[in-house]
Amino acid sequence: MLDFGWMADHLDDLLYRTIQHIWLAGIAVGIGFVISFALAVLAVRRRATYGPILAVSDILYTIPSLALFAALVSVTGITLLTVEIPLVMYTLVIFVRNIATGFDSVPADVLEAANGLGYTGRQRLWRVEVPLAVPLIVAGLRLAVVSTLGLVTVTSILGDSFGGLGFFILQGYSRSFPTELYFGAVPSIVLAVAFDVLLSRVQRRATPWARPLMGTTV
Amino acid sequence: MKAVSLEFRHVSRRYADLVAVKDLSFEVPAGKICVLVGPSGCGKTTSLKMVNRLIEPTDGQILIGGRDIMAQDPIELRRGTGYVIQQVGLLPHLTVGNNVAIVPRLLGWDAPRIKARVDELLALVGLDPAAYRDRFPAQLSGGERQRVGVARALAADPPLMLMDEPFGAVDPIVRERLQNELLRLQEQLAKTIVFVTHDIDEAIKMGDLVAVMDVGGVLAQFGPPAEILANPASDFVARFVGADRGLKRLSLTCVGDLNLQPPGDDFRPRPGQPLVGRRATLKDTLSQMLDADVSAAVVVDRNQKVLGVVTYDQIAAALHDGGSGAK
Numbered sequence: 001m002l003d004f005g006w007m008a009d010h011l012d013d014l015l016y017r018t019i020q021h022i023w024l025a026g027i028a029v030g031i032g033f034v035i036s037f038a039l040a041v042l043a044v045r046r047r048a049t050y051g052p053i054l055a056v057s058d059i060l061y062t063i064p065s066l067a068l069f070a071a072l073v074s075v076t077g078i079t080l081l082t083v084e085i086p087l088v089m090y091t092l093v094i095f096v097r098n099i100a101t102g103f104d105s106v107p108a109d110v111l112e113a114a115n116g117l118g119y120t121g122r123q124r125l126w127r128v129e130v131p132l133a134v135p136l137i138v139a140g141l142r143l144a145v146v147s148t149l150g151l152v153t154v155t156s157i158l159g160d161s162f163g164g165l166g167f168f169i170l171q172g173y174s175r176s177f178p179t180e181l182y183f184g185a186v187p188s189i190v191l192a193v194a195f196d197v198l199l200s201r202v203q204r205r206a207t208p209w210a211r212p213l214m215g216t217t218v
Numbered sequence: 219m220k221a222v223s224l225e226f227r228h229v230s231r232r233y234a235d236l237v238a239v240k241d242l243s244f245e246v247p248a249g250k251i252c253v254l255v256g257p258s259g260c261g262k263t264t265s266l267k268m269v270n271r272l273i274e275p276t277d278g279q280i281l282i283g284g285r286d287i288m289a290q291d292p293i294e295l296r297r298g299t300g301y302v303i304q305q306v307g308l309l310p311h312l313t314v315g316n317n318v319a320i321v322p323r324l325l326g327w328d329a330p331r332i333k334a335r336v337d338e339l340l341a342l343v344g345l346d347p348a349a350y351r352d353r354f355p356a357q358l359s360g361g362e363r364q365r366v367g368v369a370r371a372l373a374a375d376p377p378l379m380l381m382d383e384p385f386g387a388v389d390p391i392v393r394e395r396l397q398n399e400l401l402r403l404q405e406q407l408a409k410t411i412v413f414v415t416h417d418i419d420e421a422i423k424m425g426d427l428v429a430v431m432d433v434g435g436v437l438a439q440f441g442p443p444a445e446i447l448a449n450p451a452s453d454f455v456a457r458f459v460g461a462d463r464g465l466k467r468l469s470l471t472c473v474g475d476l477n478l479q480p481p482g483d484d485f486r487p488r489p490g491q492p493l494v495g496r497r498a499t500l501k502d503t504l505s506q507m508l509d510a511d512v513s514a515a516v517v518v519d520r521n522q523k524v525l526g527v528v529t530y531d532q533i534a535a536a537l538h539d540g541g542s543g544a545k
Contacts, residue, residue: 107305107307107310109303109304109305109306109307110307110308110309110310111307112272112303112307113301113303113306113307113308113309114307114309115272115296116270116272116296116301116303116307116380117296117297117301117320117321117324117370118293118294118295118296118297118298118321118324119293119324120293123324128309131311132309132310132311207311208354209310209311209312209354209355209356
């Protein structure tokens with residue numbers, strides 16, 4: 001049976017670990033997004049780089065996470081860097097693919113018109129291509145956030161200072177104490193679902209033009 | 219802004235293994251519509267895109283109002299030139315109003331001026347600003363989108379407009395209406411317009427001047443439509459304008475342009491005799507005469523007052539008056 005008394009005693013730990021969980025995932029998603037955005041722009045602007053960029057991010061994704069965390073410890077020690085390098089790497093494949101596909105989804109006639117109207121390259125990127133790629137970019141963001149929130153639990157193998165909610169899972173498992181295991185597992189699932197729902201709202205909000213019936217009030 | 223002339227001087231565009239446009243020279247006077255027409259692969263769209271430097275010529279010069287385009291900044295050149303394409307290319311994430319406002323915004327106009335201009339242009343192309351300003355392109359019909367495309371191209375009052383098969387993607391009825399509206403607009407605005415189409419009938423209808431182009435980017439003939447129909451310069455042009463070019467010439471002239479003799483006061487149209495307005499083309503008039511199996515039609519004004527009678531012989535004679543046509 002679950003020990004609710006133990007749970008009640010550890011609510012402040014739960015809060016701390018939840019914040020840590022979001023923080024560790026947030027750093028990875030943020031850095032991964034910026035790197036991927038730059039790579040996706042490069043891939044779309046210089047077509048020759050498209051294949052290699054996607055191939056490299058695919059290969060990175062195939063490296064098992066546990067092995068990578070363990071291997072990095074000998075290089076970067078038990079540090080935030082060791083936590084974030086793999087997390088960022090795994091976001092790349094999701095982000096690069098989605099952002100590049102997003103840019104590719106902008107219709108050719110729209111780009112031609114934008115050029116003909118006199119947008120500069122930079123204006124076209126920020127005022128035309130990015131807004132139109134938003135649905136796929138946000139779709140990538142949802143995937144990356146959910147998968148990174150999952151992976152953060154694995155970082156608990158790097159010791160007590162990391163792991164987010166994974167800390168409870170690992171502790172509960174090694175002490176054969178199911179209460180603590182569920183105390184980490186259930187909130188980490190709730191967190192992932194909550195972010196997914198939140199971002200799906202954002203996705204719909206960000207594309208008012210994609211709803212043909214809206215605005216035809218007559 | 220006052221219209222400007224456009225001149226192509228020995229313009230060529232070569233790619234690695236093919237020539238898209240070959241030694242193209244012609245001049246469009248300010249305020250005229252020049253139609254580039256020809257089969258696919260004749261380089262008409264390439265020629266058009268060279269004017270605003272979406273494609274750069276490999277040889278020759280293009281002058282707008284006497285100024286070489288290669289001496290101008292391409293971004294400024296494009297902002298100062300209207301551009302309409304077949305698929306319209308409205309930005310789907312911007313409302314109709316914001317689409318029309320694109321070039322004024324890029325040029326840094328202030329908000330009240332932009333708003334006033336957007337409403338003026340929507341009204342000009344026949345769209346009620348209050349009803350259309352805040353809609354998204356996905357909420358418009360094909361014809362409405364094309365109107366917005368024209369309004370957007372006119373936004374900064376460019377002296378020169380480039381139109382690449384602007385009515386190619388709409389159905390024939392809408393196309394004819396849009397063609398007529400553009401001609402009506404042109405009477406008011408008197409822009410210099412370069413218009414690309416593959417449809418010879420559209421070329422004849424829209425053009426003050428027509429450039430017939432052949433595969434390989436060669437200019438086959440350049441001149442007013444009536445002249446091209448009356449005296450095709452080559453077999454290619456004759457084939458391209460069609461065996462019915464005589465009938466096509468009839469469509470260039472209205473019965474009102476003929477020297478009509480007012481009939482006597484006691485004249486009454488016979489039953490079944492077709493009545494036509496003075497703006498009816500000779501082609502339509504002839505068609506009605508053939509349909510009614512009579513040899514003359516009666517020309518009437520708006521109040522059904524008889525202005526004269528048109529006969530087969532007069533129509534045939536009009537074709538041989540040097541093919542001057544109404545344009």
